Amino acid sequence: MAPKYAIGVDYGTESGRAVLVDLTDGTEVADHVTPYPHNVIDEQLPDSNVKLEFDWALQHPGDYIEVLKQSVPAVMKASRVDPADVIGLGIDFTACTMLPVDAAGTPLCFKPELKDQPHSWVKLWKHHAAQDEANLINEIAEQRGETFLPRYGGKISSEWMIAKVWQILDEAPELYEQTDMFLEATDWVVFQMTGNKVRNSCTAGYKAIWHKQDGYPSREFFKALNPQLENLTETKLRGEVVPLGTKAGELTPEMAGLMGLKPGIAIAVGNVDAHAAVPGVGVxxxxxxxxxxxxxxxxxxxxxxxxxxxxxxxxxxxxxxxxxxxxxxxxxxxxxxxxxxxxxxxxxxxxxxxxxxxxxxxxxxxxxxxxxxxxxxxxxxxxxxxxxxxxxxxxxxxxxxxxxxxxxxxxxxxxxxxxxxxxxxxxxxxxxxxxxxxxxxxxxxxxxxxxxxxxxxxxxxxxxxxxxxADSKQTPALGAAMFGAVAAGAAQGGYDTIVEAAQKMARVRKDTYKPxxxxxxxxxxxxxxxxxxxxxxxxxxxxxxxxxxxxxxxxx
Ligand SMILES: Nc1ncnc2c1ncn2[C@@H]1O[C@H](COP(=O)(O)OP(=O)(O)O)[C@@H](O)[C@H]1O
Ligand SMILES: O=C(CO)[C@@H](O)[C@@H](O)COP(=O)(O)O
Structure with missing residues (x-):
């Protein structure tokens, strides 16, 4: 059988990169980097006079699609691999990098009437302007003896979903009302490729206080933060949370056209960059x-x-x-x-x-x-x-x-x-x-x-x-490709588990650093x-x- 391939797309802080990987042994056949056209937006909104306050860090969701449009065709071209042999694709992302979308899944910052509102944009992981909210979350959680707190080292970070959502409610209540869902950017990009809004267990677990057995914190906890947040998890954070390696859906014909791939290939649920790197390095x-x-x-x-x-x-x-x-x-x-x-x-x-x-x-x-x-x-x-x-x-x-x-x-x-x-x-x-x-x-x-x-x-x-x-220069992308191969499954030429994929595809260098x-x-x-x-x-x-x-x- 001809070798099969998967693509991993790693969304970093300043750029995104695609890697085409041979599934037999993890060889990285081709890679390509697309710098984000708008990079990190931390001073002024694009095409606008609106200046940002201290500690803000935003991104443009269109830049993420640009990576798919530029880097995926580039690796296909460089490798000369037949698109019919690419069986799956996985992505990994910085996190918590989140955005508000409307009912159709359109980012609110794409709407002309909202583009001058800073809260309508993607909040990048290093947006640190929700520290006041994070402090209050921690104070209230501690007072209430919330059992989730120890799972997060005793403190919820301002970098994470709930602090960022609450900052939006505090500072832009109308925009909060207009938001149908808050999504991790990794889940939004998967939605763009498949048409399915699926939340991955990794970002939900690490960044949105979701627990495999207990789910999200209680309504009472959210109500204690602010009565308007009482229903947050059933409304703006709603949606099934599924494990890593799950197939989120299949690549739509429209996106396949843009990316130079065959429609219908397996797309894995989103992942976080650092987490994807773990199997990527073989651990x-x-x-x-x-x-x-x-x-x-x-x-x-x-x-x-x-x-x-x-x-x-x-x-x-x-x-x-x-x-x-x-x-x-x-x-x-x-x-x-x-x-x-x-x-x-x-x-x-x-x-x-x-x-x-x-x-x-x-x-x-x-x-x-x-x-x-x-x-x-x-x-x-x-x-x-x-x-x-x-x-x-x-x-x-x-x-x-x-x-x-x-x-x-x-x-x-x-x-x-x-x-x-x-x-x-x-x-x-x-x-x-x-x-x-x-x-x-x-x-x-x-x-x-x-x-x-x-x-x-x-x-x-x-x-x-x-x-x-790690022997790979693009370890998170390699890990993401492994999850793409798992989403495709062994029957398609991929793998049934991430452990198998890591054992076959990951490598470390021979020389190590010794104390x-x-x-x-x-x-x-x-x-x-x-x-x-x-x-x-x-x-x-x-x-x-x-x-x-x-x-x-x-x-x-
Ligand atoms: N020779 C170097 N020594 C130490 N740091 C470097 C060197 N060259 C670049 N850097 C730093 O590496 C970082 C980029 O790391 P990289 O892994 O490529 O990006 P990312 O974190 O966005 O995935 C930048 O912060 C840059 O300052
Ligand atoms: O916070 C996480 C993962 O939990 C990272 O996404 C974040 O530190 C950004 O990573 P990079 O420095 O861009 O590799």
Missing amino acids: VSPGKLVMAMGTSICHMLLGTEEKRVEGMCGVVEDGIIPGYMGYEAGQSAVGDIFAWYVEQGVPAYVKEAAEKEGVNVHEWLEAKASDYQPGETGLLALDWWNGNRSVLVDTDLTGLLIGCTLLTKPEEIYRALLESTAFGTRKIVDAFQDNGVEVHELCACGGLPQKNRLLMQIYADVTNREIKI IPENVAVYELLYQEYSKLHDYFGRGENNVMKRLKAIKETTA
Whole structure:
């Protein structure tokens, strides 16, 4: 039989990419990236004078369709694979990236009369302007002794569905009324391809407080938030929640025409980028922490029991791989911090030197920073440039750099920023380990492990654990393609379970990063210092970061 193929489409923060995968062994035959034409909308609405407030991050739903229109035909063309041999397609997305739609499923921002209303647009995962609502959700849930709270590390994040929905109700009640449904963007794109509105158990579980046995929180809880939210889950969040790997439907003739595929192929229910990466890197059993390392890091882990872990993003039964508890934690900014420094903090001479040497600024700084030993810069940083997702779960926390002198060099600051993110990951590893969810080894995927060797060695040294690296450059997309193959099923040339698909299709590289004992010893000392700063600024002893933000908001 001719080999069969599946396509995985990975929707990142700034771009979407499609990968065409051979189902016999996971070979990535072709890939193509489409940058989102409108990128992240965080200052002004498109074609409008409307300026956005601080902490907003929106997207244009049309950009997601553009990825299907450009990247899918591009991989078909590059691979010369016969469309008849493509049996399934899966997607993965950033989350919670959500949007309000009308009864026909049309995004409200597409309506001319609503396009100047910021709340009609897609709220990207890193939209952090619903922190007030998140704080209240946590306060009320705690007062009421809601049993869901421990499943989310004790706090519901402002990045998630309920806080974002409530912000819309608070600030744009008319738009809330006009909304027929709030959808995760991943479910909306699947709806565009199939005509079926199906909610996936992964985003519902991790981002919308849905539980396999208990469903959503009670009406009473929502009523306690705001009486207008009492019926939220039966109305604007209604819809069947189905497990990962389920076939959401078949590709419609219209979309097949746009994408250069055959109508009728299996489309898997939506998934989250980090979660799709777990089978993508071949992890289908407990003890191996998968780090999807890009603009942010998501830390994914399988376990056999539901444990309480401070500040984890969530534990969801079957949330990653059926049969296991799926744990998620994360850091809201990692690559984004390095990008900030490269764009905003580096002197002109660094940019000139990098250009002269034919490398980018990251590469130049990495090379220079590699000449330092751990501790030699005298610097230490807190990695909260975009708040803290785990373990403090507080988007109002901000960045900190300590130890600068008149002799401090840009590469030293760059190194301190790399180290700060490794310390943030160590906090997460320790939180799991201390609460009985074992972490034996780390598996890294995403853009960063391909780009920065120093960063990966620092992570091995700081966590004192070996790190395996995914062989795929597009691990979430590979995982999404696996789910596409499962949606198609073995009878069509796909697979019946994600475990089988991962065993056949995933690979890690032979070379790994191993901790260097001398470095581990110094980083242990630095980590103790990091922990003191972490608790001092993050656990209420000195709320200077919040006070500065409050002053900024009143004077802006
Ligand atoms: N050489 C480098 N070292 C460290 N970070 C880098 C380097 N090059 C790019 N980055 C960062 O990588 C991030 C993008 O990661 P990537 O995995 O490609 O994207 P995404 O998270 O959107 O999927 C950006 O935040 C960028 O600052
Ligand atoms: O929050 C999640 C997953 O739960 C991610 O979608 C979010 O951190 C964005 O990931 P990227 O940094 O774009 O890889």
